[in-house]
Amino acid sequence: MSDAHPHVAVAEQFDDAEQQHEAAGLGMWIFLATEIMFFGGLFASYTIYRNLYPAGFLAGSGLLNAKIGAFNTVVLITSSLTMAMAVHSAQLGRRKALIGFLFLTLLLGLTFVGVKLYFEWYHDYLTHVAPGFGFHPEGADLARIHALHAPLSAVELFMCFYFLMTGVHALHMVVGVGILTVLIVKAWRGRITRESHNIVEMAGLYWHFVDIIWIFLFPLLYLLGVTR
Amino acid sequence: MATATVTAIPTDTGIETRNYLNADYGLKSWLLTTDHKRIAWLYLIAITFFFLVGAIAALLIRIDLLVPQGLIVTPETYNKLFTMHGIIMVFLFLIPSIPAVFGNFLIPMMIGARDVAFPKLNLLSWYVFVTGGMFVMYAIAAGGVDTGWTFYTPLSTSYLNTHVMAAAAGVFIAGFSSILTGLNFIVTIHKMRAPGMTWFRMPLFLWSMYATSVMQVLGTPVLAITLFLVAIERMFHVGIFDPALGGDPLLFQHLFWFYSHPAVYIMILPSMGVVSELIAAFSRKRIFGYEFVAFSSVAIAAISFLVWGHHMFVSGESVYAGVVFSALSMAVAIPSAIKVFNWTATLYKGSISFDAPMLYALGFIGLFTMGGLTGIFLATLAVDQYVHDTYFVVAHFHYIMVGGAIMGYMGALHYWWPKMTGRLYPDRWARVAAFIIFIGFNLTFLPQFVLGYLGMPRRYAIYPAQFQSLNVLSTAGASILGVGYVIPLIYFIWSLRYGPVAGPNPFRAKGLEWTTPSPPPPHNFEQTPIVTEEAYAYGSGVPHSV
Amino acid sequence: MLFGLLLGFLPEASTMARPVDYLFWFCIAVLVFFTALIFATIFYFAIRYRRRSEDEIPPQIQGNLPLEIVWTVIPMGIVAVMFVWGTALFIRNARPPADATDVYVTGKQWMWKIQHSNGRREIDALHVPEGVPIKLIMTSEDVIHDFSVPAFRVKKDVLPDHYTSIWFTADRLGKYRFYCDQYCGMGHSQMRGYLYVMTPGAYEAWLHHGVQAQTMAQAGALLYNRMGCSTCHGTGKGPPFAGLYGKTVRLANGSTAAANDAYLRQMILYPGQKIVAGYRDIMPTFKGQLTEEEVLDLIAYIKSLGSKPGNTGE
Ligand code: HEA
Ligand code: HEA
């Protein structure tokens, strides 16, 4: 049997720690595959409607604040970096560094969600461009929509997809934040050792995946209105 | 196969020895178990319940159709009946049936593992499944839902005031159970195989379970997102699918069938795996063309994602899309044909016995051939333009799902029941029931092909009088079929207590699962077995019974 | 004989029915052949090779590559035939002849409203002449329905906010059923009616029976004035309609569109989505102000103002 992970508790269905490690890794990748299909359905529907209502989606994109989006993108990319550092620290068994980086990642994640919630969604709600909650753009927003000859219903559809896609993404962020919290507590108590860093690695995979989704969402939703 | 390390089978394995059933007592030990074999029982109980509910709905449907005006219920209720029948049978019975019960019970045993890779996740899947089921039951209790199992928009999103949300939520939740089970199985088959158990030594059941799991993992999320969008449209009245609000109703159909076509193979592939096991065991031969049967499972899984448009030939999708989907649907039939021919060829020069499981397996081959070939009719554009959404389609899928998938499920139940419980059922009754089911089945659904050809539309609570005689025939068949299903229900329950002790290998079959005592001990194998033979190596002699 | 018996119940009443039936019966032949083959082989093997002693071990046969190839290629050949045959028929059935007579069908929970171009309307009934190609232009006011005429072997879904069409040439006098084949809510099973195939003479008489208020085009012309279309389209503020139908229209964004039924409908109900080159986006939407039938009247009126030949309205 393998000597790579001598002190890990091996669940009884596994022969050794290596098998356990590999099983967990494969499980995580398969989970991410289902996630890709999940988001894939959304992306496909989005693309179809974008072709159906080009003007409406252009106008809808104009309602978003690309600067805030860009800021959040930077926040997320940084958090991916700190997460990678956390995984690295875990592999080397550096407990303090691990806790530090996990905490940084957590903060960045919370920043992202906070900004999204307050500066974007809440703002959209106040300016009546949140779909389903009495959608009726006013002032400059309305003028821009008219300038593009966009039917209002198509703009609302765009906003609907925007809320759906970023909403599901944010839900994943929140789950990620929960996972990070658990990890921090575990690391604090010294439960994460060099040998059992596996769990940090899995969390890292998840976190990077959620970031990558955002990397697709950002241009798709925000930059559509900027380029033209 | 693989008797190398487990040579010393105790000759007198009464039920008294410690096994997974008596290792622990009490409700809690069942509801919190992580033993894959006990979880299989949890599923068996849950899906049997759902099957009974679905079957009662079927019975009411058939009784109502005895007269053209409807015998017992109003059209409104009739619509709810077939919707609940479809939703329950598909999502709460057939999709979980073989994977969740026999996949769970057998995958670890067949590969020589102590459990699945993630036992806690496995238990969680069951709770998720039951939660989903409860939502659907709530939808019924609260007054029902009448969308059809296909939830077509904009009817489901903007026009119905029934409990669409509860039913959709139930299907959505049950879907996650399906995803988690699939994930668990893929990892288990990849990483937990005993030493020497190479891919090409695996029993064919494992190949088909593997292909099924891949489809569950990749297809189900799309269904989830689709139902999610339906819910959003219903709640917020934004136009995703309703054209009155600016949406596209065909998009829903594309998304729905992108999942639901692969789902039909999620329903049939496990059954095909079972049939491979049964044919091998009861003709004491390795399956003819093992590799071809194995790869055809993979081919079916791969192509099945590319044919969804054949449900939409007359929906207004473009003619060119129709042509492409028609060609691909033809292609997906070829691997099925390969399987059928290989099974039949396995019988050649075999040593064939006619135990109840074998009768179901042979029934499967014949009825699946009929169901499958009528599927080819439907994939032929000009024919589908004629019989789409008539009883011809209803007959097609019942031939495959009842005549095929359920035959496989019944075969599996009869084959592995002694392993699961340690007891035998009365074989003569079992054979009688198999015959009754076969006769009743054909009497029920053969007339429906003719009804379809004559143009009777499906989902009709009230129908023109000219169709009555065939409908009466069909109902008569269904009542025979019903009797056929009730008999096993009785003798299985009887055998739990009074059945003769089965012994480890009553059918003298090959396979790691038969090398353990019946019922197996909590962790299946005392030591991890080492596999030295191919699957179905009957050439090296048959194991002893008892 | 079975064939004849079934035809007794369900006649072949259109020029399409016979070819579809030939294909169908070819499929049946394949079905019967393979089912018989499989059942017979199973029975034969099962009895011939039944287990004769409890410890019997049969010879082990691994497989046979030539056989595998044979039973892969033969089904492939058979499905190829079905595919080509079915596709050819389907494409033929999807292309209405240019001289087909238009009849307009509107589905609504749970009835079929039918309008002939001379303005004659009927509900849950459809009269057509024998031997004349008829094209149904269909739309729905609410959910998806499906117009199905088994005796003609045709059907097509009827969608809200879209036009779909089927065509047929009835070639057998009589009364046949049509159904709604797409589940559409409570009254789905009552959404059906009769189709009457008449001699052309009888049909003409039927069509002009009673005092027809106005043809569809006339009704459209009235709407054209009443709804104020004339204030723009008669004055140069909007494009003129003469010769529009069937033309290829240049759009402001550089692309082109064929002026068919679907295009006209879209321009009337969602004018902002496509802008004709050379005009400004000032046309108000008429969505919610016109029923589906009135839109069809307007389209009939625009058609009556002349059309480019060779258009199919598809
Ligand atoms: C387990 C379920 C299951 C399975 C396995 C299949 C298998 C197939 N199905 Fe079926 N189907 C359904 C369940 C299933 N179907 C359901 C539920 C619906 C209706 C949904 C709804 O609308 O509610 C449906 C509807 C459906 C339609 C749409 C009909 C319509 O609505 O108009 C079509 C069209 O192409 C189709 C085709 C096929 C084909 C080509 C196969 C093939 O995979 C079959 C392949 C098998 C064989 C071909 C048999 C073996 C053959 C031989 C041994 C002989 C030699 C072979 C040849 C000569 C080719 N099916
Ligand atoms: C796995 C899937 C599955 C199974 C097993 C069945 C089983 C049966 N189905 Fe079903 N069916 C579907 C899947 C299935 N069906 C689907 C997906 C639809 C489409 C729904 C839609 O249009 O949305 C459908 C639609 C459907 C229709 C068409 C309704 C319509 O379009 O109007 C009919 C009509 O005859 C029918 C009949 C039957 C019958 C007679 C059985 C028989 O096999 C059932 C046999 C059982 C019995 C006859 C009862 C046995 C009695 C007991 C077990 C005892 C219980 C009693 C007590 C305890 C008191 N089904």
Ligand code: CUA
């Ligand atoms: Cu209209 Cu069914």
Ligand SMILES: [Cu+2]
């Ligand atoms: Cu399909």
